[in-house]
Amino acid sequence: MDLIEVVHGERELFARAGHLFDVDELACAANTLFTWWRTNPEPQPNPRRLKRLRKMFRLSAMLDPSWSQQAHVMAEHGAEVRVTADELNETLLLGHRFVIMAGDMSRGERSYSVISAPEAVQGIHALYEAAWRAASPLEVHDASMVELRPLTPGILTALNDGLTDEAAARALGLSLRTYRRRVAELMAAMGATSRFQAGSRARELGLV
Template identity: 40%
Template structure:
């Protein structure tokens, strides 16, 4: 292993300046794994803009894998749908994304580090054995992930009772407070919350609360169709 096969970059600006050409030069395969849209979007989009090249080109397989955290906010969901509509394959992993990474043409892997004081480090690797390992992990996660369309189908109509429970989730109330506000037992309240989480496809109470806010906002918007019945 030689030093020039592993390079560490600091922040999105340096990522674009020193590795942006790798994104634009992709010809066969471009794989992205991320917890949400924040890790890679700005850097990748900037690189493609500077290279004056569209994301999707003939013959290029482009796949993006996200965790369910990417579905938590309405704007993120809209962006995911636009990505999928452009011809890029998008899937959602039921489990966490343990390593956020990009693999380019089976020759380069870029690994994202955890932000430190708001700045990420990005490790660019050209070592074949490491690139193959990262790509294998991506493929294994991709095979068990769910198509975006199957994750974002409209939920079935919800009752007024369900709407009230959504409001307590959106407000961030504890189970005890939510049960008291709705005048039901703690056990009944928790059952209703579990049913709503399943209907929304939420992997956590926090995510369910974010999704609930989005649904209630859509319901309140004058021009939007009611999301809840």
């Protein structure tokens, strides 16, 4: 394999580089590639060989109950899970010799770079470590979401139905101030600074 190789789509990626997953340490950031790999029938990870698994979820993705559930299932199965507010690209660190990074969508498929150049792999590892240290452990994230989490679906429904904050607060049994506080937290978690952006992001994340 060349020092860097670009493939298109997950099937091609795993056909060409699936064997690289046979490592004892795996770290990943963002959401979908790892999920695709775990649900892909070939090749499956050797459960005894993998000694350390780390996963960083995006904060915005964690607003989705199914992602949140998945994070907890992974944690229960021994993975180290953190949550980051940064909008990281899909990244997979396979041991210390290979890295897979997602690129752009083209022709309906995402491209992936499989990198084995030692300098690049090392640099990406260092960046991953920095992002990992800055991210919140899952339990800290959970604690900070105690007030927002149960209200998120209701708030998103109210916003998507076009209710004013006053009407939405009444509908959800909250004061106007608290409703607005929760909306601000939700917008921050989605990385949105305006209501339009929040609507766009919520739809993009599949939350509405």
